[in-house]
Amino acid sequence: MAAAVAASAAKRIKATSVITFVTGNANKLREVKTILGDGFPFEVTSRGVDLPELQGEPDEVAREKCRLASESVKGPVMVEDVSLCFNALGGLPGVYIKWFLQKLGHDGLNRMLAGWEDKSAKAVCTYAFCAGPGKEIHIFPGIVEGTIVPARGPPDFGWDAVFEPKGSDKTYAELDSETKNRISHRGAAIRMLKAFLEERGDAVLGSASSE
């Protein structure tokens, strides 16, 4: 009986302290941990889960991805989804940016806007967190305003070379990683998630593990 209680308590502690970052990209876990910092009160691990890639608005896609991830992992999860939203195109390509980058390259992303004066865009990184299957899904959208420009800087980091954040004379690709983390859409989203979990993490994770 005592052993069972102890095992149950151990299970509860484990359930309250480990959050699974569902991603196939090990670099992202490192990036997230850097921004969460040493004092972050929960353990974050990563796991690749084969989730369907859905169509829709950035928030909806992140929400559904998080829901599916929580059902697969059966515990607390966080997921990330990135969009590049051209204002002239009503927010598109949005969540489909990776396909447009793949097919059109940096030059093609610029050419898509040839018919419009407005070259402004939003870089959106949406984190979603869920304490477990059936639990509320919390959305943290990091949004950076900027402009689509001809590529400058190292070309290998997705669309970083064609996005110039507002108020900067450099593209994302031209910034050092510390500066980029400080001003980027991803940094903003992770800091929101961090603040939420530092404030409310015990409450939302505790209620998940008591079931």
Place this chain on the structure above:
Amino acid sequence: MAAAVAASAAKRIKATSVITFVTGNANKLREVKTILGDGFPFEVTSRGVDLPELQGEPDEVAREKCRLASESVKGPVMVEDVSLCFNALGGLPGVYIKWFLQKLGHDGLNRMLAGWEDKSAKAVCTYAFCAGPGKEIHIFPGIVEGTIVPARGPPDFGWDAVFEPKGSDKTYAELDSETKNRISHRGAAIRMLKAFLEERGDAVLGSASSE
């Protein structure tokens, strides 16, 4: 015992003769039935099923949609997916065309191509058929080559007003429905599906219902 055999036989006959067209659009069932014609040897009904809208190439999206539909319906299903693929954009917007039409309208679809000389496009209608959960998925891609043009004809049927099929001096929207069915991507896909089911339907549906 005799009753059980009769019930089983009735179940088998039902399973071999009814194909569920999974769509939320009752008009599409009517359109499909018109093209399948009176002599089509299987009954086709329709049902709305809440399926996720997935990202990917047209064939992949139709295949996965059909797989999920067969699992939901637990019987023979067919599904449809439509893409509009701009050649200058490496096939995009493709399966995402409905979002681009919604956000940009007819004029915006033309303006997206302002940066390219090549205004050619493919209208793709992909039917997928599956005899039941876990069964082989058959893909029938109807493809019509054409050009993206400033809108002409009634503007209410999706992107019909901006697509001019090759060899025609009319847009889809300017064609009467009989002519459109004869030359359209949807007509082509349904005729392929029809030919397949007339040839192989008994075999593929029979093997599904015997399990």
